[in-house]
């Protein structure tokens with residue numbers, strides 16, 4: 375199949391594809407998602423196939439209004455959820471709640487009694503869902519295991535020929551996926567860190583626990599997606615936590631005599647040798663979050679063997695960045 379690239383003036387064409395049971399990638403403020411009719415299990419199955427995603431990994435249900443959620447979620451956490459929605463929606467917060475029995479298929483929930491809901495902060499996609507009139511599932515629109523797509527061309531690279539269309543709305547603003555919070559536990563629990571932080575959440579609700587760092591491969595993780603290999607380019611990523619270590623790391627890796635990439639702030643890149651492939655993270659951890667996945671993909675395309683990537687170990691609001699970078703590196707840090 376030919377994958378069409380659609381502009382925001384062609385939302386109706388995207389709606390028609392969805393109504394016809396086709397897959398359409400859509401923009402959000404975090405990363406591009408892979409959209410399909412959330413109410414049709416036969417169609418949702420095609421999402422897993424296109425991504426090569428394990429089928430026990432449940433999908434986020436994207437809505438265009440809080441009201442849409444209550445057609446599926448049960449009311450047990452409604453007051454708490456409404457507080458979160460009022461403060462953070464539309465925005466990068468995914469809320470997990472128990473659902474009404476049989477309201478969503480196993481293909482969406484992975485057989486759990488809960489589902490994940492999110493109202494993205496992107497005009498094109500809110501209008502897409504509204505016009506479609508039903509929620510759409512949306513995992514990140516990458517091949518499973520690869521960095522999430524922050525540009526339409528990343529989606530095209532991974533999924534061309536496998537999906538009907540990509541709604542192109544330019545580069546995504548945040549660059550890392552939404553914060554996932556599970557309300558169905560004693561204390562609301564963060565399963566995946568994102569740009570909405572524990573501190574942000576504590577301004578609105580009384581208590582939040584953070585669980586994402588405890589998830590190991592052997593355990594049954596609360597967010598099934600957290601157990602799989604993630605965000606990994608073909609090159610080995612090596613995290614350089616202390617910026618003062620860059621000169622030494624650079625000369626050590628230069629001795630290997632293979633192509634090396636460097637993913638760092640402008641200040642560090644200035645000092646990097648000419649034969650290194652360079653990708654700028656901008657100046658701080660916020661811009662680094664925005665450019666991380668594009669950087670991993672860009673350097674990979676240059677066939678480097680190693681990527682030296684800046685760690686931002688202490689930066690405020692750096693949780694999401696560090697979490698994704700750690701996974702892409704398989705936890706490999708440069709040791710001086």
Ligand code: TXA
Nearest residue numbers: 404406407432488489490513514551552596597598599
């Ligand atoms: O920013 C985002 O969240 C993007 C954009 C496209 O909205 N979407 C995204 O979807 O990152 P995905 O499928 O790549 O990640 C969803 C995560 C997975 O780790 C999944 O296991 C978890 O949410 N999840 C979904 N439903 C769940 C549930 N009922 N219980 C626990 N975890 C769940």
Ligand code: MG
Nearest residue numbers: 513514522551
């Ligand atoms: Mg993903």
